[in-house]
Amino acid sequence: MALDWSEVERSRDWLDRHGAAFVCLGRLIPTVRSVVSVPAGMLKMPLPRFAAWSAAGTVAWTAALTVAGYALGQQYTQVERYVGPVSTAITVLVVIGYGWRVARWHRKP
Numbered sequence: 001m002a003l004d005w006s007e008v009e010r011s012r013d014w015l016d017r018h019g020a021a022f023v024c025l026g027r028l029i030p031t032v033r034s035v036v037s038v039p040a041g042m043l044k045m046p047l048p049r050f051a052a053w054s055a056a057g058t059v060a061w062t063a064a065l066t067v068a069g070y071a072l073g074q075q076y077t078q079v080e081r082y083v084g085p086v087s088t089a090i091t092v093l094v095v096i097g098y099g100w101r102v103a104r105w106h107r108k109p
Contacts, residue, residue: 008043015043020053027057028064030087031094 015022019040026036040050068079 012043019045023053024057028061031091
C-alpha cells in the first residue's frame with residue numbers, strides 16, 4: 001500500500017475543491033487520462049459531475065489533436081515526434097513518483 005488514511009482524507013478534501021479541474025485537465029495529459037477515473041471513483045466524485053468534466057477534457061484533447069492533424073496535413077509524423085517523447089516522459093515521471101512513494105511507505109516504522 002502506498003497511501004495511509006490521512007493521505008486518503010487529504011485527497012478527498014483536495015478532490016472536493018479541485019476535482020473538476022483534475023478530471024478535465026487529467027483528460028488532456030497522456031497516461032493520466034487513462035487513470036483519472038480511479039481516484040475520482042475511489043473518492044466518490046458524483047457521476048454527473050465526473051461525466052461532464054471528463055467529457056469537456058476529452059473534447060478539448062480531441063479538438064487539439066484534430067487541429068494539429070489538420071494543420072500538419074500529411075506530416076503527422078511531426079506530431080508524433082513531439083507527442084511521443086512527452087508521453088514517454090510523463091509515463092516515466094509517474095512510475096518514478098509512484099516508486100518513490102512505495103519505497104517511502106515501506107521505510108515507515
